[in-house]
Amino acid sequence: MTEETRLREQLCLLAKSLYDRGLTHGSTGNISARTPDGGLLVSPTGSSFGRLDPGRLSRFDAAGQHIDGDKPTKEMPLHTAFYDTRGTAGAVVHLHSCHSVALSLLPGVDEENFLPAYTPYGIMQLGRVKLLPFFVPGDPAMGQAVRGLAGKRSAVMLANHGPVVAGKDVEAACNAIEELEATARLALITRGMGAEPLTGGQVRSVVKTFDVEWDA
Known part of the structure; x- marks a missing residue:
């Protein structure tokens, strides 16, 4: 089995896990x-995370040309903005996970620290x-907004739409976006109940201990 074949299967397996647990739905x-050669494997447009076919994933070469597989997601500008x-x-x-979307609808959310x-x-x-802010799905302006962050954030939340997370590999990206959804759920469950977040000193301790990108 080649490294790319393993990656195709891992991508589909993790996507199905997200789908099966209700972290995204439908298509x-x-x-x-x-990919090992610097290209990309991408879920096709209109596809369901629960039914991705490893052999039909959209394949891009290192120059960004679509060379194989089904037509890619319309959110390619969003993905390439993170890679670039x-x-x-x-x-x-990128998911349409319920709790993170719900949190993005509420007033008083900190735009810099969602x-x-x-x-x-x-x-x-x-x-x-x-x-x-809100963008119409597929709008290249989403990618432009991510580029405007100059690589300083690994995760963004698209208001009224869903989270997007970049990771060092597909497993790390999936783990991180699950953490985003879980934290949003905590925020909703405890909203109005006087929940106490970590103090500024505690946050700084975590940031220092784990070398987190935080001040950008």
């Missing part, structure tokens, strides 16, 4: 990963999450 969401601006990005995942610091793991895996 929503998209996922991509760097974050040298550490080996995979990108998630409250309720646990160290959201900080460790995501850094600060930037809340971006």
Whole structure:
């Protein structure tokens, strides 16, 4: 089995896991990963995370040309923006996860730091999450907004739409976006109940201990 074949199967397996646990639904969401030769494997447009076929994933070469597989997701500008601006990005995942979308609809959310610091793991895996405004799905302006961050954020939340996370590989990206959704769920469950987040000193301790990108 080649390294690319393993990557194709891993991408589909992780996508199905996200789908089976209700983290995205229907034909929503998209996922991509760097191939060993510098190209990309991308979920096709209109596909379901629960039924991805490893052999039909969209394949791009290192020059960004679509060379094989089905037509890619319409959110390609969003994915390529992360790859082009974050040298550490080996995979990108975008979901329509319920709790994170719900949190983006509520007033008083910090655009520069979308998630409250309720646990160290959201900080460790995501850094600060930037809340971006609403864009029509497929609008290249989403990619332009990510490029405007100059690679300083590994995760963004698209208001009224869903989260997008870049990771060093497809497993790391999936783990991080699950942490984003779990933290958003905590925020909703505890909203209005006087929940106490980590103190500024505790946050700084986590950031220092785990070398988290935080101040950008």
